[in-house]
Amino acid sequence: MPEQGTENKRFVLDANVFLEYIFNRKLRDIAIELISQAIKGKYELIIPSLALDEISEVLCGNINHIDKISTHLKFLERLIYEGFLKVVIPNSKVRLQAIKMARQGHKKSGYPEFTDCLYHSLAILNDAVFITNDRKHFAKVKHSGNIVLLSELPRHLF
Numbered sequence: 001m002p003e004q005g006t007e008n009k010r011f012v013l014d015a016n017v018f019l020e021y022i023f024n025r026k027l028r029d030i031a032i033e034l035i036s037q038a039i040k041g042k043y044e045l046i047i048p049s050l051a052l053d054e055i056s057e058v059l060c061g062n063i064n065h066i067d068k069i070s071t072h073l074k075f076l077e078r079l080i081y082e083g084f085l086k087v088v089i090p091n092s093k094v095r096l097q098a099i100k101m102a103r104q105g106h107k108k109s110g111y112p113e114f115t116d117c118l119y120h121s122l123a124i125l126n127d128a129v130f131i132t133n134d135r136k137h138f139a140k141v142k143h144s145g146n147i148v149l150l151s152e153l154p155r156h157l158f
Helices: 014-023 027-038 050-062 066-083 094-101 115-125 135-144
Strands: 009-012 044-049 084-089 131-133 147-149
Touching: 009 014, 009 115, 014 050, 014 066, 014 131, 027 044, 044 050, 044 115, 050 066, 050 115, 066 084, 094 115, 115 131, 115 135, 135 147
Parallel strands: 009 044, 009 131, 044 084, 131 147
Antiparallel strands: none
């Protein structure tokens, strides 16, 4: 069986994938390469509309200069307007799938966050793979499939 995510050409990106390159974190190069490959037409990238709000919220609380924030937001808009990043408003089917997923878990280990489940459900229902850097979410829902950690993306994807 191929490693999860290696055969797929469609990915749902968690907001934290974009934050890797914005804040120059350790997985920055992988995030940039993934976006670069989508620009070259190798992959289809999808995000739920919620991702734009989550990214904006993090930028609001962590970057003082409004011009820097503007640069990052305009880059995302350019990816969207040029068709390299598809923004989806989750419909009731995606939301119900997310609710079911968020209710799985245990009192001791915790339950998955609903917003993370929205991303993941969007991937499941669109024959895509959810790429995240959230190890806690991954651990709670990896049994559902269609998920891979950014740090574990197979190198031959690039």
